[in-house]
Amino acid sequence: MPAKSSPEGTVTGSLAALRPLEGASRAAVAAALVDAELHAPLRARARREQEMEAAWQQLHAATLPILEQRRRWLAELRAAQGDRCAYCGCTFEAGTPRRATVDHVVALARGGPDTRANCVAACQRCNELKRDMDVALFRKYRPWLAGETRDPPPRSEP
Ligand SMILES: [Zn+2]
Numbered sequence: 001m002p003a004k005s006s007p008e009g010t011v012t013g014s015l016a017a018l019r020p021l022e023g024a025s026r027a028a029v030a031a032a033l034v035d036a037e038l039h040a041p042l043r044a045r046a047r048r049e050q051e052m053e054a055a056w057q058q059l060h061a062a063t064l065p066i067l068e069q070r071r072r073w074l075a076e077l078r079a080a081q082g083d084r085c086a087y088c089g090c091t092f093e094a095g096t097p098r099r100a101t102v103d104h105v106v107a108l109a110r111g112g113p114d115t116r117a118n119c120v121a122a123c124q125r126c127n128e129l130k131r132d133m134d135v136a137l138f139r140k141y142r143p144w145l146a147g148e149t150r151d152p153p154p155r156s157e158p
Pocket of ligand 1: 085086087088089090122123124125126127
């Protein structure tokens with residue numbers, strides 16, 4: 001009874017592959033052994049890799065267009081802002097904490113819309129400091145959060 005689940009590359013698989021070769025030449029048996037022991041597992045691995053690649057493509061089919069849109073927004077926002085951070089005014093510098101990122105002015109976590117109108121280009125440092133903070137509050141506290149001043153701004157009266 002042959003095993004149903006991928007017998008290739010197993011002893012059972014090897015024996016099953018050899019069964020039709022009873023009475024065959026030594027060369028044919030050797031070729032069948034090499035195929036069963038060496039080539040079949042490689043084919044099985046290639047198949048698994050193809051399946052994983054297909055699964056990855058399927059998983060990212062939805063996100064890749066969003067990434068492409070973000071790249072476009074960032075390029076447009078940078079051009080509109082003179083290549084400077086909307087919060088600290090630094091000039092963007094790739095590969096550093098001053099690299100350009102897309103920041104949602106009203107954070108998505110606060111119900112802000114995922115539209116370009118709700119986005120600015122901000123350096124990674126400001127983006128990370130701001131997180132989902134209210135933008136007016138962030139502007140007020142940014143120098144303190146960034147360690148540029150020792151004293152936090154006074155609390156506003158309610
Ligand atoms: Zn900044």
